[in-house]
Amino acid sequence: MVTSKQATQMTKKIALITGASKGIGLALARKMVSENFIVIGTSRSGSIPGVANADFHPLALDLSKPSSLESACTQLLDQFPRIDVLINNAGIGPDLGAKKPDWQSFHSTFEVNVSGTVFFTEKLISAIHDNGIILNVSSKMGAIDLCELTDSVAYRMSKSALNMYTKLLANRLQGNIRVASVHPGWVKTSITKGNLIHGRLTPEQSAERIFEFLISDFDTGAFWNAETESDLPW
Numbered sequence: 001m002v003t004s005k006q007a008t009q010m011t012k013k014i015a016l017i018t019g020a021s022k023g024i025g026l027a028l029a030r031k032m033v034s035e036n037f038i039v040i041g042t043s044r045s046g047s048i049p050g051v052a053n054a055d056f057h058p059l060a061l062d063l064s065k066p067s068s069l070e071s072a073c074t075q076l077l078d079q080f081p082r083i084d085v086l087i088n089n090a091g092i093g094p095d096l097g098a099k100k101p102d103w104q105s106f107h108s109t110f111e112v113n114v115s116g117t118v119f120f121t122e123k124l125i126s127a128i129h130d131n132g133i134i135l136n137v138s139s140k141m142g143a144i145d146l147c148e149l150t151d152s153v154a155y156r157m158s159k160s161a162l163n164m165y166t167k168l169l170a171n172r173l174q175g176n177i178r179v180a181s182v183h184p185g186w187v188k189t190s191i192t193k194g195n196l197i198h199g200r201l202t203p204e205q206s207a208e209r210i211f212e213f214l215i216s217d218f219d220t221g222a223f224w225n226a227e228t229e230s231d232l233p234w
């Protein structure tokens, strides 16, 4: 017999958003719950008090710890064997604005923005529905063709690497799952103090535009600027 919880899961689409405790991820979680998705949102603590809704499920995930990836996937797939949308939003930028790379921030940035994100995604691909979507929240700062500055070496390089993963996955999953990189705009979040002061979009405005892209018939392998609503060069 199908329980009412299983019946809800069969009718609503299921989205997993990493880094949903604040900033763009939190705004996206709220937006997608309001659009009738079941949303699983991650944070390192596993607590996300900012979304109070029966269709929202917090999950503990620290992308810098392989054991955390393992236990998050086990818990997740036990409760939600099928996922429609994976949004790899979690990201850090400890060297944003720094003139030169330093070992510690280089290491931690790549652990979260690249290795953790790649291996978390790899563990979940088989659970992603045919016609599903993987959205990597990247940055215009990772666009090699647009790079004229010298700062934020680890952050920029991590987003270029994430973009390459978008392309590789789009090639691998062609005809099955669509994959894209999205630049969320310059958004007022605590990723840096400067963002909170100078960001041009609120997290809600950015989430709105990312959501519009998500539900569009975008081509797999795209790199989309959600702020200007146009394609970006790689």
Ligand SMILES: NC(=O)c1ccc[n+]([C@@H]2O[C@H](COP(=O)([O-])OP(=O)(O)OC[C@H]3O[C@@H](n4cnc5c(N)ncnc54)[C@H](OP(=O)(O)O)[C@@H]3O)[C@@H](O)[C@H]2O)c1
Pocket (backbone or CB within 6 Å): 018, 019, 020, 021, 022, 023, 024, 025, 042, 043, 044, 045, 061, 062, 063, 064, 088, 089, 090, 091, 092, 093, 112, 137, 138, 139, 140, 183, 184, 185, 186, 187, 188, 189, 190, 191, 195, 199
């Ligand atoms: N803000 C912008 O202008 C901007 C521009 C371009 C791209 N982006 C990208 O947009 C994404 C979201 O950024 P944001 O501005 O919303 O940043 P934010 O407010 O600092 O949020 C970052 C999220 O990542 C999570 N996180 C941090 N370390 C983690 C780890 N080790 N494992 C798993 N999750 C972790 C945080 O959760 P906990 O700390 O609770 O664990 C938080 O939910 C990032 O990928 C960022 O690079 C932002």
